[in-house]
Amino acid sequence: MAETVLLTGVSGFIAKHIALKLLNAGYDVRGTLRRPDRADEVRAALVPYLTEHAGELTFAQTDLESDAGWAEAMAGVSALVHTASPFPIAQPKDPAVLIRPAVEGTERVLKAAAAAGVTRVVLTSSTVAVLNESKPDTLQDEADWCDTHLPTTTPYAKSKTLAERAAWEIAKARGLRLTTINPGLVLGPPLDEHYGSSLGLVERLLKGKDPMLPALGFPIVDVRDVAEMHLRALQRPETEGRRYIAAAGSMAFVDMARTLKAAYPTRRIPTREAPQFIVRALALFDPTIKSILPKLGHLERVSNARAVSEMGMEFIAPKAALLASADWLVKHGKVRA
Template sequence: MSKVLVTGGSGFVGSHVILQLLAAGHDVRTTVRNLAREPEVRATLAAAGADAEGLSFFAADLEKDEGWAEAVADCDYVHHVASPFPPAQPKDEQELIRPAREGTLRVLRAARDAGVKRVVVTSSFAAIGYGHGQRDTLYTEADWTNPDGPSVQPYMQSKTLAERAAWDFVAREGNGMELAVVNPVGIFGPALNGDLSTSVFLVRSMLEGKMPGTPRLYLGVVDVRDVADLHLRAMTDPAAAGERFLAVAGEAVSFHQMATVLRERLGPAAAKVPRRELPDWLIRLLALFNPLAREAVPRLGIKASASNAKARRVLGWTPRSNEEAIVASAESLIALGLV
């Protein structure tokens, strides 16, 4: 089977990509910023049922050149999953944009020099569905976030500029190396350890009763297992070369709908999940002194849904339902003792 590098192997998406690559029989290696994390990552994968004996680790940082040439040497494919995603927006947007963009270019440059056949970059719906104002139409892979548009936050800018840079690099300097891109919406599904996606952290906050009510916000949903599956399909399918694929299960759901699903499916375990939807005026009032509420205000009431038609048609991808992804998040948090 193929030799494959996964960047950011300790993260939520990266670990699931590694699990599926190992299950498919590939020779897998991964990067972490510090090799001290190797035992922890191995233990996480083993607990998830993986035989990680053949998995090898390399130290590499998105903001440094060292280590990348060694990590990609002799690889057939690379999944570039690692990207900064802080819990709060930084004061200086370049704290996010620079490592995302420059890190992507570092990985692509090293992959090209090593003769890698194809790189799959994990981008985001953040590079597709923002900066357009109010829009009722479905977003597709033809759409791009306007990084200078209204209420576009640094994270959205970072994902957009990093993906643009990737396409430009491969077109101008790729020397025949292929690129495919996966653009997930909010990533739910089973957590493997305490390294949670922002979306799973939202489920945790609901279960712990940290939300007195839900703001009128909407979120696209996809299961992390389906995101990993789409990565593997994009890695080997000839039709994926030069294409981007939205990873989304179905229509965007409101926070209130998510809370309802949790209460209906989990019973007593969801006793603290909020029952009421907060009015917009209250969120605007909270925004005067709460940074998270301030970030929410521009998105109140906007239901930005995206289409998965291309991934289904081109790659035969069949995702789990919104409900299954949300409930899997909650059940894993409970099983791991994280709530």
């Protein structure tokens, strides 16, 4: 009989890819949904890619902000993969909009797992929980943590950091065997047209929305590699109690734009870097731009050495992940030709 894995937020961009990896590896997957009417959407996204020996996909209705349904969702499962968390394009005016559901939701889900005797947990965190802005332009790794007390730390970074810290505290207190996967900017091809805000940056570049680009960059990873790392974490007991950065390398905005311009030369994709004073002026009118001000002038870099050495990961290159995203968006008409 196949093991059953509870996968939270199964309708998400990353979660669908994780579900596909788990199912094709022979696991049964019980995916949680806040809205049960999305079950058909998720099933339709996965079915074309399932192998002959794939596990069974079922669903459970739950909400990160409610206790209802979690005990039932945990019944009979051997492991929990917790991916569900809010992910914004622009930072909200009220940080609690992100922080509260991320932290309380993680606490609720992990405590429900412990109560049900489910001790194996893989948590999707983020490199924003790793990157410490007091050490700009340095290569950071799993020993580093975001400083949530810095005034420049975004609500999203706080939400992911506090949620991950809460997970580690609960794991220690309740005897959970926890692994965290900390992805950078997740690119790559979606499995369907419901991919949330993850590819919003690539859409913005392809549409030429900005005349010039801010001087900054960040770690990038392909969604297929993120999913593979969740699978390997479950399959390898030696990953328990450890964090793993999921990143193939870093790219500056301008390098991303030039890569896309080379692939789509007829598109009006900006390739010039904007002076910082112009970006700060634009941020007065655009909340998406305002959210990146603390990172201006910096290339965020993280080490993937642990994932390579301990998980045997061979990452898809950042440029390849970027182009896979763009190709999918163009092919599916998400940006005008």
